[in-house]
Amino acid sequence: QVQLVESGGGLVKPGGSLRLSCAASGFIFSDYYMSWIRQVPGKGLEWLSYISSSSSYTHYADSVKGRFTISRDNAKNSLYLQIHSLRAEDTAIYYCARDAMGPTNRPSDYWGQGTLVTVSS
Amino acid sequence: QSVLTQPPSVSGAPGQRITISCTGSSSNIGADYDVHWYQQLPGTAPKLLIYGDDNRPSGVPDRFSGSKSGTSASLAITGLQADDEADYYCQSSDSSLSGAKIFGTGTRVTVL
Numbered sequence: 001q002v003q004l005v006e007s008g009g010g011l012v013k014p015g016g017s018l019r020l021s022c023a024a025s026g027f028i029f030s031d032y033y034m035s036w037i038r039q040v041p042g043k044g045l046e047w048l049s050y051i052s053s054s055s056s057y058t059h060y061a062d063s064v065k066g067r068f069t070i071s072r073d074n075a076k077n078s079l080y081l082q083i084h085s086l087r088a089e090d091t092a093i094y095y096c097a098r099d100a101m102g103p104t105n106r107p108s109d110y111w112g113q114g115t116l117v118t119v120s121s
Numbered sequence: 122q123s124v125l126t127q128p129p130s131v132s133g134a135p136g137q138r139i140t141i142s143c144t145g146s147s148s149n150i151g152a153d154y155d156v157h158w159y160q161q162l163p164g165t166a167p168k169l170l171i172y173g174d175d176n177r178p179s180g181v182p183d184r185f186s187g188s189k190s191g192t193s194a195s196l197a198i199t200g201l202q203a204d205d206e207a208d209y210y211c212q213s214s215d216s217s218l219s220g221a222k223i224f225g226t227g228t229r230v231t232v233l
Contacts, residue, residue, distance in 0.1 A: 035222070045167065045210050047222040061221055095166055105214040105222065107157035107172040114166055
């Protein structure tokens with residue numbers, strides 16, 4: 001069965017950096033686009049970024065462009081999100097998700113359980 | 122950044138039918154981007170409920186249905202059940218954001 005397991009969250013000081021990881025299993029990872037989405041506890045969902053199956057294309061929300069970098073390693077069935085210059089407002093649960101196959105605006109058909117990032121001094 | 126507006130809350134009695142609206146604009150839903158819906162039960166990750174405006178993934182009961190017209194979309198739940206209590210989010214893309222994905226503001230469904 002499809003499994004996505006995020007890791008790398010934790011308490012980070014403002015201005016710091018963090019790399020989140022997502023380990024995928026149960027499907028052919030290299031066939032799928034993947035996304036990162038975050039959610040401030042008690043608030044709504046915010047799409048952050050997606051990456052194409054071969055890493056040739058990435059797209060970011062304007063709110064994180066320049067500070068967040070999405071990447072993947074198909075040999076390791078892993079997705080990553082590098083975050084720089086962390087701010088208090090980056091405190092959130094970060095989800096990785098598999099994007100279903102299709103031409104555009106692919107729905108995220110499987111989600112991980114999320115990893116909590118807390119930015120505080 | 123959300124440009125898809127949903128009512129903050131909708132409630133209904135068990136067995137009733139409720140609808141949740143998702144209002145966008147000519148650059149997203151009105152531009153004929155697909156609308157997807159997610160259900161987030163308390164304390165869990167979101168789950169895909171409806172994709173491509175009106176399609177259900179395998180395993181989703183047919184009590185859930187989606188529709189789209191103009192610049193809006195709707196999710197309907199018939200035969201409301203206690204375990205439908207959750208947050209529901211619509212999602213689409215927006216051409217004014219270079220095709221970035223966008224989520225709706227979210228709707229909390231309460232079963233009375």
